[in-house]
Amino acid sequence: MNATAAPALTSSKAMILTLGLVATLCGILIVSAYQGTLAAVTANKRIALERAVFKVIPGATGMKEFVATTSGIVPASGALPAGGVKVYAAYDQSGTLRGIAAEAAATGYADLVRVLYAYDPARQVITGIGVISMRETPGIGDKIQTDAAFLKNFQALDVSLAPDMKALANAVKTVKHGAKQHPWEIDAISGATVTSKAVGKGINDSARRLLPLLLPNLEKLKGA
Amino acid sequence: MAIPGQKQLTHLEEFMEGIWKQNPVFVMVLGMCPTLAVSVSAVNSLSMGLATAFVLVCSTLLVSLIRKLVPKEVRIATYIVIIATFVTVVDYLIQAISLTVYEALGAFIQLIVVNCIILGRAEAHASKNPPLRTVINALGMGIGFTIGLFALGSVREILGAGKLFGIPLFGPDFQPWVVMVLPPGGFFVLGAWLLLFNWLDSRKSGVARGEPVEGRVHG
Numbered sequence: 001m002n003a004t005a006a007p008a009l010t011s012s013k014a015m016i017l018t019l020g021l022v023a024t025l026c027g028i029l030i031v032s033a034y035q036g037t038l039a040a041v042t043a044n045k046r047i048a049l050e051r052a053v054f055k056v057i058p059g060a061t062g063m064k065e066f067v068a069t070t071s072g073i074v075p076a077s078g079a080l081p082a083g084g085v086k087v088y089a090a091y092d093q094s095g096t097l098r099g100i101a102a103e104a105a106a107t108g109y110a111d112l113v114r115v116l117y118a119y120d121p122a123r124q125v126i127t128g129i130g131v132i133s134m135r136e137t138p139g140i141g142d143k144i145q146t147d148a149a150f151l152k153n154f155q156a157l158d159v160s161l162a163p164d165m166k167a168l169a170n171a172v173k174t175v176k177h178g179a180k181q182h183p184w185e186i187d188a189i190s191g192a193t194v195t196s197k198a199v200g201k202g203i204n205d206s207a208r209r210l211l212p213l214l215l216p217n218l219e220k221l222k223g224a
Numbered sequence: 225m226a227i228p229g230q231k232q233l234t235h236l237e238e239f240m241e242g243i244w245k246q247n248p249v250f251v252m253v254l255g256m257c258p259t260l261a262v263s264v265s266a267v268n269s270l271s272m273g274l275a276t277a278f279v280l281v282c283s284t285l286l287v288s289l290i291r292k293l294v295p296k297e298v299r300i301a302t303y304i305v306i307i308a309t310f311v312t313v314v315d316y317l318i319q320a321i322s323l324t325v326y327e328a329l330g331a332f333i334q335l336i337v338v339n340c341i342i343l344g345r346a347e348a349h350a351s352k353n354p355p356l357r358t359v360i361n362a363l364g365m366g367i368g369f370t371i372g373l374f375a376l377g378s379v380r381e382i383l384g385a386g387k388l389f390g391i392p393l394f395g396p397d398f399q400p401w402v403v404m405v406l407p408p409g410g411f412f413v414l415g416a417w418l419l420l421f422n423w424l425d426s427r428k429s430g431v432a433r434g435e436p437v438e439g440r441v442h443g
Contacts, residue, residue, distance in 0.1 A: 010295035010296070010297055014295050015295050015297055015298045018290075018293060018294050018295060018298055018302065019298055019301060019302060019305075022290070022294075022302050022305055022306065023305055026305050026306060026308075026309035029309050029310075029313060030309055030312050030313065033312065033313040033316045033317070034316055036316075037316040037317060037319065037320035040319075040320035040321075041316065041319045041320050044319065044320065044322075044323045045323065048323050048324075133327055135330075137406070138264075138384070138385075138402055138405045138406065139400065139402035139405075140402075
């Protein structure tokens with residue numbers, strides 16, 4: 001820096017012009033990055049979702065997204081309508097419906113625990129879960145992904161509807177480790193009760209909303 | 225930097241500044257928020273380090289290119305807009321490359337905007353130096369930061385999960401030292417590395433005792 005020169009006054013015009021130019025340039029950069037990566041990002045999201053769905057529904061090779069609303073089931077497109085629940089219908093190579101997957105979420109110990117569960121409409125049971133995202137304590141809460149005894153809860157978790165088809169016959173509930181008595185109860189992991197309860201609560205909330213909309217319109221998914 | 229009596233660094237010295245003499249993690253102890261939070265595994269550390277290096281190099285290059293046009297009254301606003309732009313770009317790039325990494329890094333990608341290493345380099349170095357010198361310095365700093373993160377992340381993954389890059393190292397009987405992947409573990413490992421580096425440094429100056437100790441100006 002030249003210490004002898006008097007500091008020149010900067011005009012307001014120069015300041016605004018500089019900021020304006022820099023902002024314009026940055027705007028162009030951001031928009032091009034967004035447009036340039038959009039296709040890859042969408043494809044990545046699709047692949048991640050498919051992988052998650054195929055993991056909970058073995059034997060599936062293709063899937064379609066639907067939205068269950070009060071006025072029936074429609075193919076998913078654009079924004080989710082109010083009161084709608086997203087479902088993923090998984091099919092095998094011959095086009096037969098192998099199962100239905102939906103997302104459940106509830107607050108765990110650290111943050112939202114999001115799981116994908118597989119639903120078998122013929123038996124009205126949940127047949128498996130997979131964790132989509134969570135920030136639970138490593139070594140404790142994250143056992144919901146690996147603990148064999150806990151995952152056994154979801155081999156045939158009862159979510160059958162009441163005879164009027166408007167609500168679950170029995171709410172899905174997480175009970176203390178070793179206290180499971182009914183097929184709609186989830187035996188919590190000892191030491192990770194909060195995370196186990198979040199899984200139970202998330203599934204109950206989602207199934208309670210989704211299944212009364214889904215089951216009467218099941219034929220639509222079979223033919224799709 | 226135009227500090228009287230300080231000789232101009234060669235390009236190699238400029239590059240090595242960030243790697244060794246002014247390593248952002250081990251010497252300047254800057255940018256600790258992402259350092260401690262995402263260094264739970266080797267992959268996370270590398271991705272975070274490279275993302276930060278990318279933002280560092282691109283934004284300091286742009287700052288250096290327009291350094292004569294920007295009035296000093298609006299320079300901080302200008303730098304922040306530039307940094308935020310490249311963070312947004314890197315955000316999209318990571319989503320396009322790997323969603324798994326994107327989810328693992330979470331909010332810390334966006335938080336690169338407020339990483340003090342980047343604004344510090346823009347203000348202390350890029351705004352006073354030509355583009356080539358700036359890029360060399362930023363590359364050194366970026367790689368130095370990545371090395372620092374990787375040093376933490378690999379140790380924490382090995383001790384806390386018994387793996388490196390997701391590959392199990394010790395067989396099924398290994399009981400992971402879980403605290404190492406929890407926040408306190410970040411401090412333990414950082415402390416251990418700082419201890420090692422300071423010990424190396426003091427040993428080196430012990431060897432060179434008798435010579436005048438060179439003053440160092442931090443950016």
